[in-house]
Amino acid sequence: MIAHLGPVELLTPKPEASLAFFHDVLGMEIESQAGQSAFLRGWGDYQRYSLILTEAPAPGLAWMGLRAWDQESLERHALAIPGGRWEDGMYRFADPDGHEFRLYHETERYVAPEHLKPSWRNQPQRYTGRGACVKRLDHVNLLACDVRACREFACDVLGYRHYEGIVLDDGRETGAWLSLTTAAHELIYVHDAREAGGRLHHLAFWVDTREECLRAADLFVDAGVPIEAAPSKHGVAQGFFLYGFEPGGNRIEVTTGGYMVYDPEQQPVIWSEAERARGQFWGVRTVPSFHYYGTPPTPEDAELAP
Amino acid sequence: MIAHLGPVELLTPKPEASLAFFHDVLGMEIESQAGQSAFLRGWGDYQRYSLILTEAPAPGLAWMGLRAWDQESLERHALAIPGGRWEDGMYRFADPDGHEFRLYHETERYVAPEHLKPSWRNQPQRYTGRGACVKRLDHVNLLACDVRACREFACDVLGYRHYEGIVLDDGRETGAWLSLTTAAHELIYVHDAREAGGRLHHLAFWVDTREECLRAADLFVDAGVPIEAAPSKHGVAQGFFLYGFEPGGNRIEVTTGGYMVYDPEQQPVIWSEAERARGQFWGVRTVPSFHYYGTPPTPEDAELAP
Amino acid sequence: MIAHLGPVELLTPKPEASLAFFHDVLGMEIESQAGQSAFLRGWGDYQRYSLILTEAPAPGLAWMGLRAWDQESLERHALAIPGGRWEDGMYRFADPDGHEFRLYHETERYVAPEHLKPSWRNQPQRYTGRGACVKRLDHVNLLACDVRACREFACDVLGYRHYEGIVLDDGRETGAWLSLTTAAHELIYVHDAREAGGRLHHLAFWVDTREECLRAADLFVDAGVPIEAAPSKHGVAQGFFLYGFEPGGNRIEVTTGGYMVYDPEQQPVIWSEAERARGQFWGVRTVPSFHYYGTPPTPEDAELAP
């Protein structure tokens, strides 16, 4: 049994500018720095950090953590996933598209330093309000050459539940919204139009209100952050979104809303091509880059790059 | 001196469906009905009604009221506007594009019937919460063949202030945002790409919060109201918007936000073609219909009709 | 393993007025009516109904449903809970304070009639926007003479997790916030100052935004619904609230917000008397009725009755 996703390690060729984005614009705290990496957290993350930002030649996702419910779950899962290896108490393996996962149980809870002590004990850290002031890492959207294979792996091996999906008229599965909890999505696979393998579509950070997404858009505008998709409401999963690009080239979402799935026998809602042609919830058309661009970008992505 | 805009008379070829839209979806009250007309009001309108909805062969705006500050202002303005005529205590005249205005002073204040009595005396009517529950008529956007001529008429003759505008590279003025108060706009002229004369771009109704615009979009979706532009923030004047079409074909906006102009010497902010090419505040591209479609629609508008 | 709470059966001595409140003010749908009962639902409830409203001499909670994850869980739980009995496929039992629970698995999913069909298939029903338009039943707060006993029963027997609590200086446990999921609370026990047994503190219905809570307060004011506590933010569990009384005398909350618990080893946050003396999150003092009044009311509650 897996409890949740995170932390994730994100790669950037522009470490200083990326760090400034996550600290100043998204409003995360720099919990620590070591070597080529900075360890960042939202004010509501219970662990020490949810994002490791690391300098690298190209942007993309290095790996994605998954915290097992307990040590016994960790070991049981590891036995069931062939081809992985243990390192530092984490079991490292890849999904069918080559994205690296690291499954672990033991972790460090955050203890706020004096200047970040919250006034109320039921939140891990002071609410600073800096920038978009994202609360926590919410979900990861991975590009995949074979969405079905990845979705089956996530559900059958990792225990994710399948809440929504897209299946084209020719039968190809091009999207899968997956969750470990009642939240409408925590892990998403969408088809990689470049068929490149192991790429990231976006990381999403949670804020508690739609107004905070709108405010984040104002901040993006005045901070010069390229907005790919202005705040609106998704049709699939009904999340409220704002998409932009951090300086390293990775797509970042500020998200809130959606619905909760309480039915233990919930059947996935599968959308057809015709239904998807309606655009987002309120009819907004998705911009082309959203269907193609991922990190690391392919040569064809160059023209879509922010 | 003119105090404010309204009421307006809106024409519809589908009176029943239009009335259902304004009552059920926008949440206005039907204050009364007479002949082919229904008299409607938002919960915050201080007059008996702000919208007269009248059956007609084609959609469009019949006329737009302007309330003079007092009887003396009314008479002084009437003297200064050639070509009009008095009828029922109102002075009727047209702007250079042929839109009819009716200037008046005497009016009837709303007295709520028992079932609509508010709990607090500083609002004219109970807040029913039905549908989008718009508070009041906010502004009117008129199409004009010659925006400059209309803007000069509004400013020089009617006393509007000019807060924002658009001037193309070839010197043509294609938009003017005008106000009688500190509100960023109350009357807007934009260029009529069809050069048809006397047409309406849209009527806008006010809600107090952006969340109510988002909520109105949800209501539009489930009530089958065609959404032309999903909620977002304008660049010009910074108003928050939702655009849809009422069943008669008229474009309706649900709006909030913007800024207040306190500087008595405020110079108009004039946008260039290049600046307008940036899209709306958060980069949203304006859909083509927004640049062409007006009511009554021209034959060329047919393909853009909702 | 239990999936979620609901439906609940609520008793009212004023069935017509109560029904009008839940339909007109809270905006629930009347799914059906039979005998002395009406079956109601929020627009986001996946089951046919989440609230059964039944005429009775006094207000209060008749029973509270709990849906087991599957048939096997249902049977296993039933074996572990002594003193209950099977009826209509439900296992009926009581907590240590005498509140009746009904554990079941088989259920009917909602199929919206034509006029309530949603535009998007991932929501069970059209968003009507009527009244506060609550989305779903969220949580139940039960008064208990012995909070510790009830909390231990809920955790040890029903599988709830204990996220927050109040323990007085003398060691008495006077509040326990419990959940089956990552939501910060789904079942709450607070001390019954009247020590009456089996009483209800309140039912809470979910809306997606704080703005909807504020809007609900406006609706309460103009609909004459007594507001016990105006919208604000709880210290414990950080939920945003509005409390009022339905005509039958039961306390009803409109709620949103709070946080999600992702840590599988989350230790309960236990508040002391001194900490609780700080009031709610932003310092609001709790009104006395909140600490005493429950349904059915005791004679001492009479003076606090709405």
Place this chain on the structure above:
Amino acid sequence: MIAHLGPVELLTPKPEASLAFFHDVLGMEIESQAGQSAFLRGWGDYQRYSLILTEAPAPGLAWMGLRAWDQESLERHALAIPGGRWEDGMYRFADPDGHEFRLYHETERYVAPEHLKPSWRNQPQRYTGRGACVKRLDHVNLLACDVRACREFACDVLGYRHYEGIVLDDGRETGAWLSLTTAAHELIYVHDAREAGGRLHHLAFWVDTREECLRAADLFVDAGVPIEAAPSKHGVAQGFFLYGFEPGGNRIEVTTGGYMVYDPEQQPVIWSEAERARGQFWGVRTVPSFHYYGTPPTPEDAELAP
């Protein structure tokens, strides 16, 4: 004719802590500093500054600026106000309670330095999002021994309109809400229970949304700013509020909402003692300090001091 209020000069015995509050928590910019004063601005203020914060032995309001519509208005008003004097192009005078006003016309418009240049030209400064990020000075609430005399002075001499008021059963006028525009209040007089003369009740700064008031309350909590009244909605004038104390002891409001007055013949809404006993819009009781404490504080205010 007077255009608007501001700037104001606020006195503080704790200049460093007060400056940190206005910069870090309210999120204002320090436009410049000179001598014992800092000149601060909201991101939406069109003038160089709206607040002068000056070190002094006790808190309070030094004076309040009023910008005349033009030079001719300025001179005409000055002639009509006996007992004032000209200094630096400003006409200084006092209201009947002894509050100093400075009437002026010439002013400096803000030109943002490079790091605060906005992305859109129709706002004077970049939206930084720091702290509560108030947009502009909104209104001033002055304590007065004789509210009626001050209200008559403001209306008859300065041209304010009287939109709402409180008159007790014994005929004493204890509150007056006044405005120069369609905004529901820009200058407020409330009775000084200490009858001290020349005191300040509070300064109010505008944010565009209620969500920003709620967010400001979270910031106040974690920054250790004493909250006097948590976010809620006023009955009188219907403004949404948050009240706290800056370190120097002055009461500060973060405000939004309210309504617009379009009727040129609007009669003031006068509230009776019985009506005021209903509390705020949603029934919240006003805390005692709100009725007594002002700056500079009297000896009796000591126990109410934050």
